[in-house]
Amino acid sequence: MSTFLTDHQYGKQSVRLVHVDRGADRHRLCDLTVDVTLTGDMADSYHSGDNSKVLATDSQKNTVYAFARQFGVANPEALGLRLARHFVDSQPAVSRARVGLVWHGWQPTDDCHSFRRVGAEHRTVTITHDGERSWLVGGVSGLTLLKTTGSEFRGYPRDPYTTLPEAADRLLATTVQARWRYASAEPDAAWDDDFRSARSALIDAFASTHSRSLQQTLHAMACGVLDAVPSIVEVRLALPNKHHLLVDLTAFQLDNPAAVYVATEEPYGLIEGTVARTGAGDPGLAWW
Structure with missing residues (x-):
């Protein structure tokens, strides 16, 4: 052989x-x-x-x-x-x-x-x-974010297996897994400041974006990092949709006006995407 x-x-x-x-x-x-x-x-x-x-x-x-x-x-x-x-x-x-x-x-x-x-x-x-050459990729993992309003999910295709109702206002939660590629790896760069700025940009974009989908929120978060930190040229995000489902309380003669939820672990949707500056170039071994 x-x-x-x-x-x-x-x-x-x-x-x-x-x-x-x-x-x-x-x-x-x-x-x-x-x-x-x-x-x-x-x-x-x-x-x-x-x-x-x-x-x-x-x-x-x-x-x-x-x-x-x-x-x-x-x-x-x-x-x-x-x-x-x-x-x-x-x-x-x-x-x-x-x-x-x-x-x-x-x-x-x-x-x-x-x-x-x-x-x-x-x-x-x-x-x-x-x-x-040196490539440097920073990031954050385990950053859990949640918003109680300002999120919807509507207008998606419906087929014979679709049971999900459209949501005009839903609770949105995710645990951010973010990685970002720096343009260069200079030993004396302001790594601590860049990390804090990138993390703040992720949080601010999540909170301020009226979300029509988690995909849209992902794009806004990545762009927020690129706007906030000029030394970063590319951002990769993985955002699990941490589903919170309204509990049906009708059996107890109680209404539920978006007040009581059950947090589920599995299964969950996973939204991933990469946003790069125009002209950022080939990352080569950066993600190796």
């Missing part, structure tokens, strides 16, 4: 890193999960078990910790860029490195040295470096 290896990659996943910056007046806590994925001239390891070009995943894990100590963790973008470039520059066999980081939020309490965990929402960052 004739075969060939079409693709390969490997790395260390779910490296848990907690970094404490012990400032004189207030401590700063950074809680990250880091994924490292490497690819390159390592086919011999698959073909014959020759590991002479394989950087051990344990070494990758240790590099994450060592870099956190040497350079600190100002933000996930800066740490990810350092790591991705290091793996390519230091290992001749590695032609491409991808570092994904999830920032787990903590907020200080009134005490300057204690914190509380912030829900299911996470800041996300993915950096890809191929030795010549």
